[in-house]
Amino acid sequence: MKHRGRLVALAAGTCVLSIYPAFADEYHLTVLRDALLFGLFAVSLDFFWGSTGILSFGHATFFGLGGYVMTLVTMTSGLPAPSVLGLFAAVGAPAALAAIVGYFLLFGGVRGSFFTIVTLALSVIAQQLVISWSSVTGGDTGLLGVPPLALGGYEISGAMATYIVVAVTLIVVLLALRALEQSRWGKILIAIGDNEVRAAALGHNAPARLTLTFVISAAVAGFAGGLYVAIAGVVAPDLIGLLLSTEVIVWVAIGGRGTLLGPVVGAVLVQRAQQEISSMNPSLWPLILGCTFVIIVFVAPDGVMSIAERSRMLLRRRSA
Amino acid sequence: MSKLISRRKVLKGGGALAAFAGIGLPGIARASDTVKIGLTIPTTGLQAILGQTLLNCYQLAAEQLNAKNGIGGRKIELVVEDNQTTTKGAVDKARKLLGQDKVDVIMGGIISLERAGTLSVTAKAKKLYFYPTFFEGGECSRYFVATGAIPTQQVDPVVPWVTSNLGKSVYILGSDYSWPRKMTDAITAALGKAGGRVVAADFYPFGTQDFGPAFQRVKDLKPDVVWSMVVGNDGVGQLKQYRSFDLKQPMVGPADEVINMAALPKGLAAGTYAPQSYWMAIDTPANKAFIKNFRSRFGEERMLNSIGEAAYNGLNLYALAVEKAGSVEDDKVIAALSTVEFDAPQGPIRIDPSNNCCVLNSYVGKCAEDGWHYEVTKSFGQIAPVTPDCNLRS
Numbered sequence: 001m002k003h004r005g006r007l008v009a010l011a012a013g014t015c016v017l018s019i020y021p022a023f024a025d026e027y028h029l030t031v032l033r034d035a036l037l038f039g040l041f042a043v044s045l046d047f048f049w050g051s052t053g054i055l056s057f058g059h060a061t062f063f064g065l066g067g068y069v070m071t072l073v074t075m076t077s078g079l080p081a082p083s084v085l086g087l088f089a090a091v092g093a094p095a096a097l098a099a100i101v102g103y104f105l106l107f108g109g110v111r112g113s114f115f116t117i118v119t120l121a122l123s124v125i126a127q128q129l130v131i132s133w134s135s136v137t138g139g140d141t142g143l144l145g146v147p148p149l150a151l152g153g154y155e156i157s158g159a160m161a162t163y164i165v166v167a168v169t170l171i172v173v174l175l176a177l178r179a180l181e182q183s184r185w186g187k188i189l190i191a192i193g194d195n196e197v198r199a200a201a202l203g204h205n206a207p208a209r210l211t212l213t214f215v216i217s218a219a220v221a222g223f224a225g226g227l228y229v230a231i232a233g234v235v236a237p238d239l240i241g242l243l244l245s246t247e248v249i250v251w252v253a254i255g256g257r258g259t260l261l262g263p264v265v266g267a268v269l270v271q272r273a274q275q276e277i278s279s280m281n282p283s284l285w286p287l288i289l290g291c292t293f294v295i296i297v298f299v300a301p302d303g304v305m306s307i308a309e310r311s312r313m314l315l316r317r318r319s320a
Numbered sequence: 321m322s323k324l325i326s327r328r329k330v331l332k333g334g335g336a337l338a339a340f341a342g343i344g345l346p347g348i349a350r351a352s353d354t355v356k357i358g359l360t361i362p363t364t365g366l367q368a369i370l371g372q373t374l375l376n377c378y379q380l381a382a383e384q385l386n387a388k389n390g391i392g393g394r395k396i397e398l399v400v401e402d403n404q405t406t407t408k409g410a411v412d413k414a415r416k417l418l419g420q421d422k423v424d425v426i427m428g429g430i431i432s433l434e435r436a437g438t439l440s441v442t443a444k445a446k447k448l449y450f451y452p453t454f455f456e457g458g459e460c461s462r463y464f465v466a467t468g469a470i471p472t473q474q475v476d477p478v479v480p481w482v483t484s485n486l487g488k489s490v491y492i493l494g495s496d497y498s499w500p501r502k503m504t505d506a507i508t509a510a511l512g513k514a515g516g517r518v519v520a521a522d523f524y525p526f527g528t529q530d531f532g533p534a535f536q537r538v539k540d541l542k543p544d545v546v547w548s549m550v551v552g553n554d555g556v557g558q559l560k561q562y563r564s565f566d567l568k569q570p571m572v573g574p575a576d577e578v579i580n581m582a583a584l585p586k587g588l589a590a591g592t593y594a595p596q597s598y599w600m601a602i603d604t605p606a607n608k609a610f611i612k613n614f615r616s617r618f619g620e621e622r623m624l625n626s627i628g629e630a631a632y633n634g635l636n637l638y639a640l641a642v643e644k645a646g647s648v649e650d651d652k653v654i655a656a657l658s659t660v661e662f663d664a665p666q667g668p669i670r671i672d673p674s675n676n677c678c679v680l681n682s683y684v685g686k687c688a689e690d691g692w693h694y695e696v697t698k699s700f701g702q703i704a705p706v707t708p709d710c711n712l713r714s
Contacts, residue, residue, distance in 0.1 A: 027419025034412075132496065132525055140497040140526075141433040142407045144440040234440060236407030236433065275416065282402035283363045 005309065010174065010261055017167045026159045031275070033163045035268045037228045040170050042251040042263035044220035047177050048213055050258030051186060053193040056214070057116045058123035059221055059248055062094035064240020066222025067229040068130065068137060069093045074147045074230065083149045083230065090226025091219045098218030102211035109207075111196075120242070127241035142236030149230045162231045169227065170264065173220060178260055180216075189213060254296055256303025265305060354397040355390070355648055357382070357635065358417030360428040360438050365405030366526075366552055367430040369582045370627060374428060374452065375400065376618045377628035381635040384613070392643040396635075399423055403434050410437030418445050424648040425450065427634055430627065431551075432456070432498050439464055448650050450638060452631035454574065454597065456502035457677075460710035463650060465657065465676045467634040467669075468627065469597045470705050471506035474574070477682050477700040478595040479510035486570050486593075487544020492521040493534045493558075494549035503549055519543045524550065531558045535565040548573035556583050563588065576625035580692045587691040594687070594694065597680045598626040598666040601696050607665035623692070626666075630678070633664045637671060667702065674713050677705035 017036075021029055045059045073079065073086035101122065105115055130137040137143065148157035149165070156165055180186060191199040192206045200206050229235040238244060247270075255266025273292065278285040300307050359378055362371040382396040390396055399421045401413040410429065417423045418441065426442055427450040429435045435451050442449040443461050450465045457470035482490070490511060494500025500523060508518045519541045522534050531550075538546060546569045550558045555575070562571060571592045577600055580589050600611060600623065610632070615622055637660060642648055645656035658673035666681045682703045685694035 025419075027415065030415070030419070128525070134497070140431075141436045144407075144436055232411065234407060234411050234437065236437070238406040238408045275412075278402050279399075279416070282361065282400050285402065286364060 014171055029159045029163050033166050035271045036166050036170050037224055039264035039267035040224040041221055042248050042267045043260055044217045045248050046252045046260055046263045048217035051181055051189045052210055052213060055116045056119045058119035058245050060240055060244035061123045061126040062218040062221035063225035065094045066090035066225030067235045067239050070226035070229050071143050071146045071235045087226050090222045094222030095215050095219040098215045102214040106210045107207040123242050123245045127237055130237050130240055144234050146229045146233050146235060174260055254303055256305035259305050262303045262305035354395045356397050356399060356423040358399045358421060358423035358426040360401055360403045360410060360413050360426060362405040362430055363402040367405045370430050370578060373578050373628045374631050377631040378635055380614055380617060381632045385639055391639045407433045407437040410434045411441055414438045414441035418447055425638060450634040452634050453627045456499050462712055467630040467678045470677055472706045473682050473703045474595050475506045476510050477703055478684055480514040481684060481698055482545060483514045483516040488516040489519050489543040490545045490547050491519050491538055491543040492547045494523050495551045495554060496523040496525045500549035528554050529557050531561045535561060538567055545569055546571045559588055577623040577692060577694060578625040581623045584691055589687045589691040590689050592687045594685045596626040596683060596685060598629040599683055599685045599694050599696050600624055601694060602666055606663050610665040629665050633662055633669055636662045672705050675705055675707045675710045679704050
């Protein structure tokens with residue numbers, strides 16, 4: 001029942017995404033497009049956090065690394081198919097970093113809040129690095145004028161074209177990760193999350209499974225980062241730092257952890273709210289937004305996606 | 321796109337209906353007949369201290385113009401956005417101001433990354449962007465107007481004065497980002513011409529708290545002057561340590577009265593020098609009126625700086641240019657911009673059409689005993705912004 005509900009939600013979301021361009025002007029289309037890209041990033045965190053129960057507090061490291069790598073590759077002249085190479089690098093570099101970090105932490109038995117704290121440090125280090133290494137990364141300002149996506153000589157740069165690319169990518173990734181979660185792989189991850197010792201006793205190599213999940217999560221985050229910088233045309237330290245690492249956790253928490261679709265809804269809603277509230281009150285908006293988060297956590301601790309389910313249950317209880 | 325057109329149609333239809341009914345027409349006509357100015361202000365983040373003064377100066381300029389005749393009879397409407405002192409924030413907000421609010425011009429921004437982010441959007445959209453802060457120069461775009469000083473104004477006239485009044489060897493320390501680094505290049509070149517030299521230059525990342533190594537170097541190298549470009553909270557710690565090392569060398573650095581009042585303890589900055597295009601102590605009727613109006617509107621204790629004044633000037637120059645052009649169309653405004661002159665608080669100023677930078681005044685200020693106020697030690701008069709690499713007229 002629950003799974004069918006999510007599939008219906010995904011189908012409904014796909015419908016909304018395909019109808020939206022007919023109603024929105026170019027600017028609002030680009031705003032939703034960017035929000036969806038950050039939604040894809042939120043999905044990547046949810047895939048790891050939701051299925052293993054281990055929180056990574058440095059996920060922007062992978063998003064930002066993907067962005068910077070994509071920028072450096074596409075800005076190097078003379079490469080054949082720079083966008084494709086760039087996206088491969090944007091997936092590969094964060095995956096490799098996650099493999100190294102994951103190997104030392106997860107095989108070393110680092111779990112729970114210790115894992116969270118170490119990954120938090122990772123994000124801080126990454127941010128300091130891109131700010132200090134200004135000859136390569138553009139320092140504090142970052143790099144502007146990242147070339148747009150190009151495939152076989154065709155440039156994908158218009159609002160509509162990029163929107164379609166992002167929406168289709170998001171849906172494909174969502175379906176793929178969902179299939180992975182529902183497979184035997186996902187079941188084992190849940191078992192590890194419930195009781196790692198018991199899962200290991202049944203013969204599952206828990207650290208390897210966790211590390212691989214972390215690597216997949218980082219790869220998706222890097223992919224989102226690579227797409228984002230090519231489409232927005234800019235890469236800056238705010239895409240790799242602690243603030244974005246925190247924001248993505250908020251998106252997942254607001255949307256509903258472990259639902260995959262929820263984080264997309266969370267990312268879109270929160271960014272929309274941030275834009276609107278900061279325009280209404282440019283100086284007090286962080287306070288207003290923060291209070292709203294606290295209220296949401298109290299009202300819907302499982303995220304906004306759970307509100308529908310909860311109200312359905314409430315109705316059923318009443319009618320019974 | 322369809323939404324926009326339909327909204328306009330609705331508005332037009334509504335206007336026609338109102339005209340037909342003979343009610344409320346003036347109100348509607350006025351509402352659609354405003355000049356919309358988008359402001360990108362760092363109201364949160366690293367530059368929030370300066371952001372408030374920047375915003376208030378724009379508000380003062382807009383309110384004063386609106387109290388008279390607006391811009392050629394059209395009221396000014398300010399749309400304020402917080403760029404969070406980040407590149408992404410500046411990009412997003414510039415896109416929002418152009419895409420959603422359809423502003424006629426964007427103004428504001430303090431540090432380099434805000435300028436770069438905003439400019440990346442406005443240059444592509446071919447919309448005017450007025451930047452008020454003194455900076456390292458190097459931007460060359462038809463749609464970019466700078467009302468703050470560039471190194472040929474803030475460094476070139478000041479360096480010969482430094483070598484003949486303070487000393488010939490200079491030690492430079494700064495925060496590690498593009499502005500201090502490019503300023504250091506300009507200072508080094510100017511010192512070479514004036515017969516001075518840079519003994520060493522050190523750059524520290526944001527968040528540095530211990531400047532002991534830098535001041536130890538000052539003790540070892542014994543330069544005549546310390547030129548500091550350490551910004552934000554780091555600058556406060558740096559100045560405290562400079563005092564605790566009991567260095568006798570005079571310090572030069574682009575501080576101002578807003579930063580000092582907001583961040584420094586009483587007396588800490590006393591005796592330091594700063595090159596700026598504006599000081600509150602400048603004795604002109606325009607400046608007296610500017611300070612009086614600003615304080616009666618925003619608070620008697622409030623201070624002003626060159627960034628705020630340049631913002632005020634920018635909006636006024638834009639208003640004069642739009643009035644002269646009779647249009648808010650970017651190309652017509654740009655053509656008119658270099659033909660107008662504004663009697664600014666610092667003295668008369670105008671825009672140089674060869675690079676869209678401002679012909680403005682250059683002063684050295686010396687910080688008074690209280691560590692907050694500055695007196696004008698030296699005035700270099702009006703200085704043209706010279707940029708060999710940029711010629712927008714050709």
